[in-house]
Amino acid sequence: MLTVDRLCAGYAGGTVLHEVSLRVRPGSIQAVVGRNGAGKSTLVHTIAGLVRASSGRIEIGGVHLAGRQPHRIAQSGVGLVPQGRRVFSRLTVAEHLHLAAAPWRAPTSGGEGWTVARTLELLPRLAVRLRHRGCELSGGEQQMLAIARALLGQPRVLLLDEPCEGLSPDLAARVRELVNGLAADGLTVLLVEQQLQHAIEVADRVAVLEYGRVVYDRPTAEARRDPAPLAAMVSVAAVPPPPANRPAPRLWADTP
Protein backbone atom coordinates (compact mmCIF):
# COMPACT_ATOMS: atom_id res chain seq x y z
CA MET A 1 0.00 0.00 0.00
CA LEU A 2 1.25 3.48 -0.89
CA THR A 3 -0.15 6.10 1.44
CA VAL A 4 0.25 9.81 0.85
CA ASP A 5 -1.25 11.79 3.69
CA ARG A 6 -1.70 15.58 3.74
CA LEU A 7 1.49 16.03 1.75
CA CYS A 8 2.76 19.57 1.17
CA ALA A 9 5.76 20.31 -1.04
CA GLY A 10 7.06 22.91 -3.44
CA TYR A 11 10.00 24.98 -4.52
CA ALA A 12 11.63 28.17 -3.33
CA GLY A 13 8.92 30.14 -5.14
CA GLY A 14 6.06 28.67 -3.12
CA THR A 15 4.05 25.62 -2.16
CA VAL A 16 2.87 23.50 -5.08
CA LEU A 17 1.24 20.52 -3.31
CA HIS A 18 -1.37 21.40 -0.72
CA GLU A 19 -2.32 18.58 1.68
CA VAL A 20 -2.43 15.91 -1.00
CA SER A 21 -3.78 12.57 0.24
CA LEU A 22 -3.98 9.34 -1.78
CA ARG A 23 -4.13 5.65 -0.93
CA VAL A 24 -3.03 3.16 -3.57
CA ARG A 25 -3.76 -0.49 -2.81
CA PRO A 26 -1.20 -3.17 -3.73
CA GLY A 27 -1.77 -4.41 -7.25
CA SER A 28 -3.89 -1.43 -8.22
CA ILE A 29 -3.35 1.49 -10.56
CA GLN A 30 -4.04 5.01 -9.34
CA ALA A 31 -4.08 7.53 -12.17
CA VAL A 32 -3.36 11.19 -11.47
CA VAL A 33 -4.58 13.65 -14.08
CA GLY A 34 -4.77 17.42 -14.20
CA ARG A 35 -4.00 20.41 -16.32
CA ASN A 36 -0.45 21.50 -17.12
CA GLY A 37 1.26 22.82 -14.04
CA ALA A 38 -1.24 21.22 -11.62
CA GLY A 39 1.58 19.56 -9.68
CA LYS A 40 1.53 15.98 -11.02
CA SER A 41 5.29 15.70 -11.59
CA THR A 42 5.94 17.47 -8.30
CA LEU A 43 3.84 14.81 -6.55
CA VAL A 44 5.79 11.98 -8.19
CA HIS A 45 9.12 13.68 -7.45
CA THR A 46 8.17 14.27 -3.83
CA ILE A 47 7.24 10.60 -3.36
CA ALA A 48 10.58 9.62 -4.94
CA GLY A 49 12.44 12.06 -2.65
CA LEU A 50 13.64 14.38 -5.42
CA VAL A 51 11.59 17.26 -4.01
CA ARG A 52 11.50 17.66 -0.24
CA ALA A 53 8.14 17.38 1.49
CA SER A 54 7.52 20.33 3.80
CA SER A 55 4.89 18.39 5.76
CA GLY A 56 2.73 15.30 5.56
CA ARG A 57 3.47 11.58 5.31
CA ILE A 58 4.46 9.17 2.58
CA GLU A 59 4.40 5.48 3.52
CA ILE A 60 4.81 2.20 1.77
CA GLY A 61 3.96 -0.91 3.73
CA GLY A 62 3.80 1.23 6.87
CA VAL A 63 7.36 2.59 6.43
CA HIS A 64 7.55 6.39 6.54
CA LEU A 65 9.55 7.72 3.57
CA ALA A 66 9.19 11.52 3.54
CA GLY A 67 12.50 13.23 4.28
CA ARG A 68 14.67 10.25 3.27
CA GLN A 69 17.30 10.51 0.56
CA PRO A 70 16.11 9.46 -2.93
CA HIS A 71 18.39 6.39 -3.01
CA ARG A 72 17.01 5.23 0.36
CA ILE A 73 13.47 5.65 -0.98
CA ALA A 74 14.41 3.63 -4.06
CA GLN A 75 15.87 0.93 -1.79
CA SER A 76 12.59 0.88 0.13
CA GLY A 77 10.85 -0.18 -3.06
CA VAL A 78 9.86 2.95 -4.97
CA GLY A 79 10.68 2.90 -8.69
CA LEU A 80 10.41 5.97 -10.90
CA VAL A 81 9.86 6.13 -14.65
CA PRO A 82 10.43 9.85 -15.17
CA GLN A 83 8.71 12.09 -17.66
CA GLY A 84 10.77 12.22 -20.87
CA ARG A 85 12.40 8.81 -20.12
CA ARG A 86 15.80 10.29 -19.17
CA VAL A 87 17.86 7.51 -20.70
CA PHE A 88 21.57 8.16 -21.16
CA SER A 89 22.26 8.93 -24.79
CA ARG A 90 25.79 7.44 -24.80
CA LEU A 91 25.12 4.24 -22.85
CA THR A 92 23.91 1.11 -24.60
CA VAL A 93 20.74 -0.71 -23.62
CA ALA A 94 22.87 -3.47 -22.06
CA GLU A 95 24.83 -0.92 -20.01
CA HIS A 96 21.63 0.71 -18.76
CA LEU A 97 20.28 -2.66 -17.68
CA HIS A 98 23.45 -3.86 -15.99
CA LEU A 99 23.84 -0.58 -14.10
CA ALA A 100 20.24 -0.77 -12.90
CA ALA A 101 20.52 -4.43 -11.92
CA ALA A 102 22.83 -3.78 -9.00
CA PRO A 103 23.36 -7.10 -7.20
CA TRP A 104 22.85 -5.59 -3.73
CA ARG A 105 19.24 -4.80 -4.57
CA ALA A 106 17.34 -7.70 -3.11
CA PRO A 107 13.69 -7.95 -4.21
CA THR A 108 11.55 -5.81 -1.91
CA SER A 109 8.35 -7.57 -2.93
CA GLY A 110 9.33 -10.97 -1.55
CA GLY A 111 9.01 -12.59 -5.01
CA GLU A 112 11.73 -13.84 -7.35
CA GLY A 113 12.62 -10.26 -8.29
CA TRP A 114 13.54 -8.69 -11.60
CA THR A 115 16.64 -9.87 -13.42
CA VAL A 116 17.96 -8.60 -16.76
CA ALA A 117 16.76 -11.85 -18.36
CA ARG A 118 13.27 -11.41 -16.94
CA THR A 119 12.98 -7.78 -18.11
CA LEU A 120 14.13 -8.82 -21.61
CA GLU A 121 11.49 -11.53 -21.63
CA LEU A 122 8.87 -8.93 -20.76
CA LEU A 123 10.28 -6.36 -23.21
CA PRO A 124 11.70 -8.43 -26.08
CA ARG A 125 12.30 -5.37 -28.26
CA LEU A 126 15.12 -4.41 -25.91
CA ALA A 127 16.80 -7.78 -26.44
CA VAL A 128 17.44 -6.97 -30.11
CA ARG A 129 18.68 -3.47 -29.27
CA LEU A 130 21.14 -4.42 -26.52
CA ARG A 131 24.17 -2.94 -28.29
CA HIS A 132 22.43 0.27 -29.32
CA ARG A 133 22.96 3.51 -27.45
CA GLY A 134 20.16 5.49 -25.85
CA CYS A 135 20.27 8.13 -28.58
CA GLU A 136 19.73 5.47 -31.25
CA LEU A 137 16.46 4.19 -29.77
CA SER A 138 12.97 5.21 -30.82
CA GLY A 139 10.73 6.95 -28.27
CA GLY A 140 8.91 3.67 -27.62
CA GLU A 141 12.16 1.78 -27.09
CA GLN A 142 13.42 4.48 -24.74
CA GLN A 143 10.19 4.17 -22.77
CA MET A 144 10.58 0.39 -22.54
CA LEU A 145 14.16 0.91 -21.35
CA ALA A 146 13.05 3.41 -18.71
CA ILE A 147 10.47 0.90 -17.46
CA ALA A 148 13.00 -1.97 -17.49
CA ARG A 149 15.48 0.17 -15.53
CA ALA A 150 12.85 0.97 -12.90
CA LEU A 151 11.85 -2.70 -12.60
CA LEU A 152 15.46 -3.74 -12.02
CA GLY A 153 15.39 -1.59 -8.89
CA GLN A 154 12.93 -4.20 -7.50
CA PRO A 155 10.06 -1.80 -6.81
CA ARG A 156 6.93 -2.49 -4.83
CA VAL A 157 5.55 0.84 -5.95
CA LEU A 158 6.07 2.10 -9.49
CA LEU A 159 5.66 5.79 -10.30
CA LEU A 160 5.17 6.50 -14.00
CA ASP A 161 5.17 10.12 -15.15
CA GLU A 162 3.36 10.42 -18.49
CA PRO A 163 4.84 7.21 -19.94
CA CYS A 164 2.75 7.48 -23.13
CA GLU A 165 3.79 11.05 -23.92
CA GLY A 166 4.92 11.36 -27.53
CA LEU A 167 4.23 7.72 -28.42
CA SER A 168 2.12 6.51 -31.33
CA PRO A 169 -1.36 5.26 -30.34
CA ASP A 170 -0.24 1.64 -30.84
CA LEU A 171 2.84 2.02 -28.67
CA ALA A 172 0.92 3.96 -26.03
CA ALA A 173 -1.61 1.11 -25.90
CA ARG A 174 1.27 -1.36 -25.52
CA VAL A 175 2.67 0.64 -22.60
CA ARG A 176 -0.76 0.71 -20.91
CA GLU A 177 -1.10 -3.04 -21.43
CA LEU A 178 2.33 -3.50 -19.88
CA VAL A 179 1.44 -1.36 -16.87
CA ASN A 180 -1.79 -3.30 -16.45
CA GLY A 181 0.12 -6.59 -16.46
CA LEU A 182 2.57 -5.32 -13.84
CA ALA A 183 -0.28 -4.28 -11.55
CA ALA A 184 -1.98 -7.65 -12.10
CA ASP A 185 1.28 -9.22 -10.85
CA GLY A 186 0.97 -7.23 -7.62
CA LEU A 187 2.86 -4.01 -8.28
CA THR A 188 1.33 -0.84 -6.84
CA VAL A 189 1.19 1.77 -9.61
CA LEU A 190 0.82 5.53 -9.54
CA LEU A 191 0.39 6.71 -13.11
CA VAL A 192 0.49 10.35 -14.16
CA GLU A 193 -1.43 10.54 -17.39
CA GLN A 194 -2.07 13.52 -19.62
CA GLN A 195 -5.00 11.96 -21.47
CA LEU A 196 -8.05 11.37 -19.35
CA GLN A 197 -9.36 8.67 -21.68
CA HIS A 198 -6.18 6.65 -21.25
CA ALA A 199 -6.33 7.05 -17.48
CA ILE A 200 -9.92 5.82 -17.42
CA GLU A 201 -9.00 2.83 -19.60
CA VAL A 202 -6.20 1.54 -17.45
CA ALA A 203 -6.61 2.72 -13.85
CA ASP A 204 -8.64 1.44 -10.90
CA ARG A 205 -8.98 4.95 -9.47
CA VAL A 206 -8.54 8.39 -10.94
CA ALA A 207 -7.53 11.47 -8.98
CA VAL A 208 -7.54 15.01 -10.33
CA LEU A 209 -4.98 17.54 -9.15
CA GLU A 210 -5.94 21.19 -9.50
CA TYR A 211 -3.48 23.82 -8.34
CA GLY A 212 -1.80 21.17 -6.21
CA ARG A 213 -4.98 19.97 -4.49
CA VAL A 214 -6.85 16.70 -4.97
CA VAL A 215 -10.28 17.81 -6.13
CA TYR A 216 -11.52 14.37 -7.24
CA ASP A 217 -10.52 10.82 -6.31
CA ARG A 218 -12.95 8.06 -7.23
CA PRO A 219 -13.01 4.53 -8.63
CA THR A 220 -12.61 4.55 -12.40
CA ALA A 221 -15.86 2.60 -12.80
CA GLU A 222 -17.68 5.73 -11.61
CA ALA A 223 -15.79 7.92 -14.05
CA ARG A 224 -16.63 5.51 -16.88
CA ARG A 225 -20.34 5.70 -16.06
CA ASP A 226 -20.34 9.50 -15.91
CA PRO A 227 -17.14 11.01 -17.36
CA ALA A 228 -18.56 14.54 -17.84
CA PRO A 229 -17.62 16.05 -14.42
CA LEU A 230 -14.15 14.58 -14.63
CA ALA A 231 -13.67 15.78 -18.21
CA ALA A 232 -14.70 19.30 -17.17
CA MET A 233 -12.06 19.30 -14.43
CA VAL A 234 -9.19 18.56 -16.79
CA SER A 235 -10.46 20.47 -19.80
CA VAL A 236 -8.28 23.38 -20.79
CA ALA A 237 -11.31 25.24 -22.10
CA ALA A 238 -12.42 26.35 -18.64
CA VAL A 239 -9.32 27.08 -16.59
CA PRO A 240 -10.28 28.47 -13.18
CA PRO A 241 -8.19 31.29 -11.72
CA PRO A 242 -5.52 30.18 -9.21
CA PRO A 243 -6.44 30.49 -5.54
CA ALA A 244 -5.63 33.99 -4.30
CA ASN A 245 -3.21 32.77 -1.58
CA ARG A 246 -1.06 30.78 -3.97
CA PRO A 247 2.20 32.55 -4.83
CA ALA A 248 3.27 32.29 -8.44
CA PRO A 249 6.08 29.72 -8.62
CA ARG A 250 9.48 31.01 -9.72
CA LEU A 251 10.86 29.03 -12.58
CA TRP A 252 14.31 27.56 -12.10
CA ALA A 253 14.10 27.89 -8.35
CA ASP A 254 16.61 25.57 -6.74
CA THR A 255 15.26 22.17 -5.83
CA PRO A 256 16.48 20.84 -2.50
Ligand SMILES: Nc1ncnc2c1ncn2[C@@H]1O[C@H](COP(=O)(O)OP(=O)(O)OP(=O)(O)O)[C@@H](O)[C@H]1O
Ligand atom coordinates in the same frame (compact mmCIF):
# COMPACT_ATOMS: atom_id res chain seq x y z
N1 LIG B 1 12.16 23.02 -10.40
C1 LIG B 1 11.15 23.87 -10.24
N2 LIG B 1 11.33 25.07 -9.69
C2 LIG B 1 10.32 25.95 -9.51
N3 LIG B 1 9.03 25.70 -9.86
C3 LIG B 1 8.78 24.51 -10.43
C4 LIG B 1 9.82 23.53 -10.66
N4 LIG B 1 9.25 22.43 -11.23
C5 LIG B 1 7.94 22.73 -11.37
N5 LIG B 1 7.65 23.96 -10.90
C6 LIG B 1 6.34 24.63 -10.85
O1 LIG B 1 5.48 23.82 -10.07
C7 LIG B 1 4.17 23.82 -10.62
C8 LIG B 1 3.76 22.38 -10.87
O2 LIG B 1 4.61 21.84 -11.89
P1 LIG B 1 4.56 20.30 -12.25
O3 LIG B 1 5.64 20.06 -13.27
O4 LIG B 1 4.57 19.50 -11.03
O5 LIG B 1 3.12 20.21 -12.96
P2 LIG B 1 2.53 19.07 -13.88
O6 LIG B 1 1.12 18.91 -13.46
O7 LIG B 1 3.39 17.87 -13.87
O8 LIG B 1 2.61 19.77 -15.32
P3 LIG B 1 2.78 19.12 -16.77
O9 LIG B 1 1.48 18.43 -17.08
O10 LIG B 1 3.02 20.32 -17.64
O11 LIG B 1 3.96 18.18 -16.74
C9 LIG B 1 4.23 24.64 -11.89
O12 LIG B 1 3.74 25.93 -11.60
C10 LIG B 1 5.70 24.69 -12.23
O13 LIG B 1 6.05 25.89 -12.89
